[in-house]
Amino acid sequence: MTRTLTAPEAAPGDGPGQPPTQVARRSLLRLFLARPEVGSLLGAVAVFIVFYAVAEPFRQAASFSTVLYASSTIGIMAVAVALLMIGGEFDLSAGVAVITSALTAAMFAFQLSLNVWVGVGMALLFSLSVGFANGWLLIRTRIPSFLVTLSTFLMLQGLNVAMTKLITGGVATDSISDMDGFASARLVFASSFQVGGFTVRVTVLWWLLFVAVATWVLLRTRIGNWIYAVGGSADSARAVGVPVHKVKIGLFMTVGFAAWFSGMHLLFAFNTVQSGEGVGNELLYIMAAVIGGCLLTGGYGTAVGAAIGAFIYGMTKQGIVYAGWDNNWLMFFVGAMLLLATLINAWVRRQTSRR
Amino acid sequence: MIRNRRISIPFALTASAVLALTACSSEGGRQEQEAGGGGAADTPRLTIAMVTHAAPGDTFWDLVRSGAEAAAAKDNVELVYSSDPEAGNQANLVQNAVDQDVDGIAVTLAKPDALESVVGRAADAGIPVVGLNAGIDHWEDMGLLEYFGTDEHLAGTAFGERLNEVDAQKALCVIHEQGHVALETRCSSLAEEFDGESETLYVDGQNMPDVRSSITSKLQEDSEIDYVATLGAPFAMTAIDSVAEAGSEAAVATFDTNEELVGAIQSGDVEWAVDQQPYLQGYLAVDGLWLYSTNGNVSGGGTEPVLTGPSFVDQDNIDDVAAYAEKGTR
Numbered sequence: 001m002t003r004t005l006t007a008p009e010a011a012p013g014d015g016p017g018q019p020p021t022q023v024a025r026r027s028l029l030r031l032f033l034a035r036p037e038v039g040s041l042l043g044a045v046a047v048f049i050v051f052y053a054v055a056e057p058f059r060q061a062a063s064f065s066t067v068l069y070a071s072s073t074i075g076i077m078a079v080a081v082a083l084l085m086i087g088g089e090f091d092l093s094a095g096v097a098v099i100t101s102a103l104t105a106a107m108f109a110f111q112l113s114l115n116v117w118v119g120v121g122m123a124l125l126f127s128l129s130v131g132f133a134n135g136w137l138l139i140r141t142r143i144p145s146f147l148v149t150l151s152t153f154l155m156l157q158g159l160n161v162a163m164t165k166l167i168t169g170g171v172a173t174d175s176i177s178d179m180d181g182f183a184s185a186r187l188v189f190a191s192s193f194q195v196g197g198f199t200v201r202v203t204v205l206w207w208l209l210f211v212a213v214a215t216w217v218l219l220r221t222r223i224g225n226w227i228y229a230v231g232g233s234a235d236s237a238r239a240v241g242v243p244v245h246k247v248k249i250g251l252f253m254t255v256g257f258a259a260w261f262s263g264m265h266l267l268f269a270f271n272t273v274q275s276g277e278g279v280g281n282e283l284l285y286i287m288a289a290v291i292g293g294c295l296l297t298g299g300y301g302t303a304v305g306a307a308i309g310a311f312i313y314g315m316t317k318q319g320i321v322y323a324g325w326d327n328n329w330l331m332f333f334v335g336a337m338l339l340l341a342t343l344i345n346a347w348v349r350r351q352t353s354r355r
Numbered sequence: 356m357i358r359n360r361r362i363s364i365p366f367a368l369t370a371s372a373v374l375a376l377t378a379c380s381s382e383g384g385r386q387e388q389e390a391g392g393g394g395a396a397d398t399p400r401l402t403i404a405m406v407t408h409a410a411p412g413d414t415f416w417d418l419v420r421s422g423a424e425a426a427a428a429k430d431n432v433e434l435v436y437s438s439d440p441e442a443g444n445q446a447n448l449v450q451n452a453v454d455q456d457v458d459g460i461a462v463t464l465a466k467p468d469a470l471e472s473v474v475g476r477a478a479d480a481g482i483p484v485v486g487l488n489a490g491i492d493h494w495e496d497m498g499l500l501e502y503f504g505t506d507e508h509l510a511g512t513a514f515g516e517r518l519n520e521v522d523a524q525k526a527l528c529v530i531h532e533q534g535h536v537a538l539e540t541r542c543s544s545l546a547e548e549f550d551g552e553s554e555t556l557y558v559d560g561q562n563m564p565d566v567r568s569s570i571t572s573k574l575q576e577d578s579e580i581d582y583v584a585t586l587g588a589p590f591a592m593t594a595i596d597s598v599a600e601a602g603s604e605a606a607v608a609t610f611d612t613n614e615e616l617v618g619a620i621q622s623g624d625v626e627w628a629v630d631q632q633p634y635l636q637g638y639l640a641v642d643g644l645w646l647y648s649t650n651g652n653v654s655g656g657g658t659e660p661v662l663t664g665p666s667f668v669d670q671d672n673i674d675d676v677a678a679y680a681e682k683g684t685r
Binding site for chain 1: 410411412413414416417533555556557559560561562563564565567568569571572573575576577589592593596600601602613614615618683
């Protein structure tokens with residue numbers, strides 16, 4: 001628990017944030033229960049039980065594969081968004097940034113008739129620079145991330161449509177499925193394979209890998225310490241020599257990286273991309289991180305939690321379809337399930353902090 | 356080759372718009388090319404506003420706009436296009452056009468109540484207003500000059516009939532925007548006409564992985580579904596993947612077309628598309644206003660809508676459509 005070194009005491013208004021020094025003294029069980037993601041884990045179990053009980057198709061392996069896929073497409077972004085939230089900021093441009101990346105890759109490769117991997121590379125550069133611009137603007141202007149990234153969100157939204165129209169003459173990209181490199185790129189970003197009758201989508205593997213890497217960085221590296229410190233209190237962190245600006249810019253660029261990855265998945269899974277998509281998805285990523293135990297105020301949370309948050313969303317969204325519940329109520333059920341998961345999450349944390 | 360030709364379309368449109376803006380002669384150059392060699396109209400220059408409820412970056416609405424631009428280029432019209440999916444914002448855009456004292460307004464009535472007062476103000480200002488795409492039940496009451504579009508009810512019914520013809524048993528109607536009146540009408544009219552069973556499924560149209568996994572889930576849940584009906588071309592393309600993933604036997608058919616869908620119909624992945632010819636809607640709306648201003652014509656006599664669909668695009672006629680789709684006009 002390297003983060004105990006620098007994680008700050010939660011302010012009284014922060015609710016479930018725990019003074020980590022107490023955590024260290026607890027028994028193993030309490031230590032486990034006090035982890036930020038445990039509440040969401042119980043929430044996930046509850047949601048799973050509900051759908052396992054009411055939806056017969058939910059019990060089949062094929063369905064679970066679909067649920068995992070739905071979760072992974074939200075989850076890949078949620079991991080990066082969670083890291084950023086732990087660092088005390090958030091990113092409203094994350095939803096359309098995914099589409100921007102996909103559009104960049106598709107248009108670059110198509111218009112110049114290049115191997116699609118070149119487009120993929122350009123998209124990565126562009127996504128990282130969008131992340132860099134977000135972080136740099138935040139630091140240089142001292143405008144809150146809400147406003148900086150809201151501006152980026154709107155600008156990217158306009159850019160997506162306008163540039164696509166300007167370059168392709170339409171508002172969707174041309175299909176690149178017959179171009180060089182498409183097959184190998186698809187293998188990397190959007191393939192699937194069978195393991196004993198169970199379809200594994202490559203996005204699920206990448207998702208798990210990203211969660212593992214993020215967890216390792218958070219818990220085992222100095223950078224992880226810095227992220228918690230910066231999110232807890234940027235001033236104190238600066239006072240003890242943490243490079244606050246670099247950490248924040250790096251976190252925004254991490255979101256840029258995830259947006260690039262998700263964008264590549266969209267492109268190679270669906271061949272063309274409509275330039276108006278993506279709006280509203282940023283809230284799903286933030287939601288997954290919050291359900292997973294990240295505090296909106298920063299300095300607290302885990303990557304595993306964000307993954308569980310995404311999983312809860314995936315189970316709920318698909319579970320309702322499997323259960324055959326009345327469709328008009330879909331979003332209501334999604335909202336109610338999420339509230340339930342969040343409440344269980346908060347309750348568990350209250351219980352552990354009371355003892 | 357294909358690529359070059361496609362770049363030249365926006366370029367030609369922009370160029371003709373620039374030419375028009377600088378009030379050049381109304382003949383010769385790219386403008387003439389745009390008009391198919393027939394020469395542009397030499398009528399006085401008009402300004403026409405088109406205000407739709409389109410969300411940005413949607414392939415369907417791009418076709419509407421292309422049609423409107425083509426008609427504008429031919430008719431010596433300056434087209435002012437704007438759109439906003441929020442009804443209140445759309446009303447503001449119409450008001451904006453009234454304030455500019457344009458020579459005509461083409462408007463979609465997806466949410467007629469919100470537009471009623473502002474359309475009335477246009478009438479008070481003596482600006483002719485035509486409807487397109489949405490509002491077939493309201494345009495006449497609201498005093499619009501004429502209407503160009505399809506009857507969503509007719510389109511849904513035609514789809515249902517076709518399902519009966521192919522002896523479908525259970526259809527899944529996929530709505531990509533919950534609460535959208537026209538989309539709901541398509542599915543309910545389909546259900547009305549269809550002898551088999553039909554069910555609707557709501558998906559998040561802004562999030563393709565969600566569309567894909569939700570349709571997959573539904574097909575896994577209900578193996579009796581033998582037809583998936585999507586309400587937009589991009590969703591049909593995704594539904595093809597879902598059917599394969601779910602190991603389902605279901606066929607895919609859709610409302611509306613776009614360039615990519617043409618290939619899917621040619622290869623048989625999508626059985627048919629009910630086409631409402633968005634290009635035609637945009638074209639006729641502008642051309643209708645021009646005809647009214649220059650010659651006093653009123654299509655449909657002001658009492659009957661001018662229908663642009665439903666027509667079917669399937670393997671029988673796909674090759675005729677394909678060439679136009681490649682140009683971005685179908």
